[in-house]
Amino acid sequence: MPGLSDAIQALKTTAVDLTSLEVITLTGDLSASVSGDADKIVDWTKIVADAKTAGGKVTLVATTKIALDGDAVQYVTSQPVPPGLIDAHKAAVESGQKVRGELVNFALGIMQKL
Numbered sequence: 001m002p003g004l005s006d007a008i009q010a011l012k013t014t015a016v017d018l019t020s021l022e023v024i025t026l027t028g029d030l031s032a033s034v035s036g037d038a039d040k041i042v043d044w045t046k047i048v049a050d051a052k053t054a055g056g057k058v059t060l061v062a063t064t065k066i067a068l069d070g071d072a073v074q075y076v077t078s079q080p081v082p083p084g085l086i087d088a089h090k091a092a093v094e095s096g097q098k099v100r101g102e103l104v105n106f107a108l109g110i111m112q113k114l
Contacts, residue, residue, distance in 0.1 A: 021066045021096045025089040027082060028058040062089040066097070 030051050051058045061081050066072045076086065 019068055021093070021100055022064070023089060023092045023096055024063045025061045025085060025092070026058050027061050027085060030058065061085055064089070064093050066093075 026048075028051070030047055048058060059079075060075070060077065062074070062076045062085075064072065064074045
C-alpha cells in the first residue's frame with residue numbers, strides 16, 4: 001500500500017524536523033565560491049571550515065534554539081552589529097516557527113486520514 005507507506009515516512013521525517021528549531025546569525029568577512037549545483041549553491045559547512053583555516057573572520061551575532069516543548073535558549077552579542085542584522089535574525093526565527101506550525105498541521109492531517 002504505497003499511500004500508507006508514504007504517509008508513515010512523511011510522519012517520521014516531520015517528527016525528526018520538529019524536535020528543535022535553531023537559527024544562527026553570523027557576520028564577518030568570508031571568501032567563498034558559489035557552485036552551480038542548484039541543491040547546494042552555498043556550502044555553509046565548507047565556508048565556515050575555510051574561514052577557520054584561511055584566517056577569515058566569522059562572528060556569532062545571535063543564535064536561537066527552540067525545543068519542541070517551547071523551551072528556548074538565546075544568545076545575542078553585546079557588541080555592535082550592522083543595522084538590520086538582529087531584525088533579520090528575528091525574521092528567520094519567525095519564519096522557522098511558521099514552517100514548524102505548518103509541519104505540525106501537515107502531520108496532524110496525515111494522522112487524521114489514517
